[in-house]
Amino acid sequence: MNTLFQDLTNLLAQNDIRPSYQRIKILEYLHNNHTHPTADDIFLALIPEIPTLSKSTVYNTLDLFINNDLVKLLSIEDTEARYDILTNNHGHFKCMSCGEIYNFSIDIDSITTDELDDFLINDKNVYFKGVCPKCQH
Amino acid sequence: MNTLFQDLTNLLAQNDIRPSYQRIKILEYLHNNHTHPTADDIFLALIPEIPTLSKSTVYNTLDLFINNDLVKLLSIEDTEARYDILTNNHGHFKCMSCGEIYNFSIDIDSITTDELDDFLINDKNVYFKGVCPKCQH
DNA sequence: AAATGACATTGTACTTATTATAAATTTACT
DNA sequence: AGTAAATTTATAATAAGTACAATGTCATTT
Numbered sequence: 001m002n003t004l005f006q007d008l009t010n011l012l013a014q015n016d017i018r019p020s021y022q023r024i025k026i027l028e029y030l031h032n033n034h035t036h037p038t039a040d041d042i043f044l045a046l047i048p049e050i051p052t053l054s055k056s057t058v059y060n061t062l063d064l065f066i067n068n069d070l071v072k073l074l075s076i077e078d079t080e081a082r083y084d085i086l087t088n089n090h091g092h093f094k095c096m097s098c099g100e101i102y103n104f105s106i107d108i109d110s111i112t113t114d115e116l117d118d119f120l121i122n123d124k125n126v127y128f129k130g131v132c133p134k135c136q137h
Numbered sequence: 138m139n140t141l142f143q144d145l146t147n148l149l150a151q152n153d154i155r156p157s158y159q160r161i162k163i164l165e166y167l168h169n170n171h172t173h174p175t176a177d178d179i180f181l182a183l184i185p186e187i188p189t190l191s192k193s194t195v196y197n198t199l200d201l202f203i204n205n206d207l208v209k210l211l212s213i214e215d216t217e218a219r220y221d222i223l224t225n226n227h228g229h230f231k232c233m234s235c236g237e238i239y240n241f242s243i244d245i246d247s248i249t250t251d252e253l254d255d256f257l258i259n260d261k262n263v264y265f266k267g268v269c270p271k272c273q274h
Numbered sequence: 275a276a277a278t279g280a281c282a283t284t285g286t287a288c289t290t291a292t293t294a295t296a297a298a299t300t301t302a303c304t
Numbered sequence: 305a306g307t308a309a310a311t312t313t314a315t316a317a318t319a320a321g322t323a324c325a326a327t328g329t330c331a332t333t334t
Contacts, residue, residue: 018330020282039320054284059321061282075212075264079292080320091248093256104252111228111248111263115241119230120273123266126248127212133255155301157311176291191313196292216321217291 004028015068025050026061030071030085036092036101038080076101076127091126097135104128141165152205162187163198167208167222173229173238175217213238213264228263234272241265 008027012019025046029037037045043058062083065071074082076094082101084092089108094101108124145164149156162183167174174182180195199220202208211219213231219238221229226245231238245261 018281020329022283052284055320056285056322057283075214077212091250093253093258095256096259102256104250106248106250111243113228113241113243116230116265118270118273119232119239119265120268121230121265122233122268125262125264125266127262127264128253128256128258129260129262131257131259136255136257155310157300159312189313192291193293193314194312197312 004031011070015070017064017068022050022053022057023061023064026058027065027070027085030065030083034085034087034103036074036082036084038077038082040080042083072123074101074127075125076129091128093128093130093132095132095135096129097131100132102132141168148207152207154201154205159187159190159194160198160201163195164202164207164222167202167220171222171224171240173211173219173221175214175219177217179220209260211238211264212262213266228265230265230267230269232269232272233266234268237269239269 005024005028008024008031009019012023012027017023026042029042029045033045035041039055039058039062042062043053043055046053046058062071062073066073066083070086072084072086074084074092076082076092089106090103091106091108092101093104106126108126111124111126142161142165145161145168146156149160149164154160163179166179166182170182172178176192176195176199179199180190180192183190183195199208199210203210203220207223209221209223211221211229213219213229226243227240228243228245229238230241243263245263248261248263
């Protein structure tokens, strides 16, 4: 059958999150689309399959995933939040011309400073901005 | 007299920005307050001195400063934009408990990857999130 | 298997940061 | 001083996100 669906169901259960259809579908979308979607992107993508889906559910579910470290919130975009399923360390580059957000691999753990020795660090982000190759002419 | 006022006036003139009273005052506030203020913080701080000040002017002026590389836009905060007068390389730490944003020195130039060789990089940001010493108990 | 209570989803209304726009004011220049 | 351009202001519009109450769903107990 659909083993991804089953895997994601298990992943949710492992995190003590009741694997509702909406939650699995949202997680599945994030798993299949590493495009740093907005909440609205996710909503619009799923509405054909789940016509009753509410935006509140999308927001609630994303918050739930963030609090359980399944999903990471990106603040690279000024106007609206973007979401990224949690993967290995990587930075994000935003093209100021076309708006696309690219991943690039980087060892974020190695970025450190003894000025923060007394701080509890839960999350590290590296954001670059500029112009991507496609937009350089 | 007030030499800072004069210095900031000159700084604006050097960047081909007409040094209006509002612009100088907004720049002065950012110079004196490295607190990563929101547009509203700036507006509320200046309204006693400039009763006619409009929020549009604050937004317009901040955009102008950003486009002239006098001010940097921080996207560490999800809900509203924060502004930082341009200084040396440093990262930002946001305490998720009290919301305060701390600076820490870091050599951002040394963060690089050959994956972005063909990208034009204009801006690099390092954001950490966690709990500051004051809030750890 | 029905009842119960907890949890999840939905829809609506609301809040609020930001943007757009047009009018009014100020400034620079002839 | 008069005029055009730049700047500021005020208001209205946009849109992301939140709050909340009502509805629906699920799991467990009896």
